Amino acid sequence: MSMDEFERRPGRAISPDDYEDRIGSIEPMAFLPVGSGLSGGDACRNDRGTLIEGGRHNRILAFDPGTGVMSCEAGVTLHDILLRAIPHRFFLPVTAASGFATVGGAVASDIHGGNQHARGSFGNHVRRLTLLRSTGERLVCSPDENAGLFAATIGGLGLTGLILDAELRLMKVPSPHVQRHAIRFDSLDRYFALAESAGDEHEYAFAWIDQLATGRRAGRGVLWAADHADGACEYPDIPKRLKLALPFSPSGLFNSATLKALNEYRFRTQSPGETVSTEKWTSWFHPFDALSGWNGLYGRRGICRHGSVYPAADAPETTARLLEATRRAGHACVLTRLQRFGDVASRGLLSFPRPGFSLTLDLADQGEPTVKLLDALDGIVVAAGGAVNSSSDLRMSPKVFEASFPEWRKLEALRDPAIVSDFWRRTALALGA
Secondary structure, three states, X not given: XXXXXXXXXXXXXXXXXXXXXXXXXXXXXXXXXXXXXOOOOHXXXXXXXXXXXXXXXXXXXXXXXXXXXXXXXXXXXXXXXXXXXXXXXXXXXXXXXXXOOEHHXXXXXXXXXXXXXXXXXXXXXXXXXXXXXXXXXXXXXXXOOOHHHHHHHOOOOOOOOEEEEEEEEOEEOOOOOEEEXXXXXXXXXXXXXXXXXXXXXXXXXXXXXXXXXXXXXXXXXXXXXXXXXXXXXXXXXXXXXXXXXXXXXXXXXXXXXXXXHHHHHHHHOOOOOEEEEEEOHHHHHOOOOOEEOXXXXXXXXXXXXXXXXXXXXXXXXXXXXXHHHHHHOOOOEEEEEEEEEOXXXXXXXXXXXXXXXXXXXXXXXXXXXXXXXXXXXXXHHHHOOOEEOOOOOOOOOHHHHHHHOOOHHHHHHHOOOOEOOHHHHHOHHHHOO
């Protein structure tokens, strides 16, 4: 699939109630549950069928401020959970880069955050969930009940049925805000020397890399580590749903020339050594939520994301190869994020997080040259024994998918026959069972 062929069309959509009313007369592969549709790829598309908009069911059902256990419908957003939990000094153990993601979407993608090394992924904190199958069965799934279906649903891309609700265990924090440590480094070798200790000492740790830097500056960047601030750190408000729009259409503002200048500014504004500051939770965890249309900065086609994880043993070499391939192809990244993943095992059959290092590249879409670059990046990752993230993908080959998720046949065996996505059609179903 070329990038030009991938257009986000609205498609047909119904509510969970309408879907339940149709049970008994549902055709195979006719539906797909979706949350907020933030994944960016075709894992949340079924162009031949109908979407089930889980976000229409968005009630918090129960919350115990003593234990931090919350029950909610699958359409509840992460932002809504935080607004309810923060006054009681609880926080999500894992949150996405956007608070507009739904609980159902977070389960289906088994999202991870900047503290994956400490807390694992979202599924590690799901106590149970209720799944509606196209047979009409409502199944409670947990590590102890319908355990196989539970594992298939965590990171299962919405393919095992319609998630109706979930019970989560939140974590106690002294403050929702964070104390941030910024450490500037001059090379990838220096980052890898810092990464393990940063993860061991702090709740959150990840790095920005200057992907465009070459020569002696190649691999430079800033490592950000953070912990929840102490109880004395208070801001006067808990931000509500503020969302701003860009006042103009800045098509293509981010290009190689502007990004070189921006990266130089990012790097130079960080003092050498380590600096410490306090940051509001909204800007640390969900930095883009207040700005609508920000991806237009990348140009008419927007962005595409390549996310990968690969073993730690050869991570410095693999990272350098991925960055060099991107530069050589003439692509500039406004976001290049490098993160150490820890040994906390994910519960899902198709969960992306695994021990090693994860590199995320946000690329301005240039059409066919970008497709060729992404294929080349896939090859580097698979050769290193790694995996490519499926949640935001729209063109990985069936072979790369199988190398990344070798247990996919177990999920296919448990997939609800009424449900499929465009991603699953072009990868797993193309491989055959």
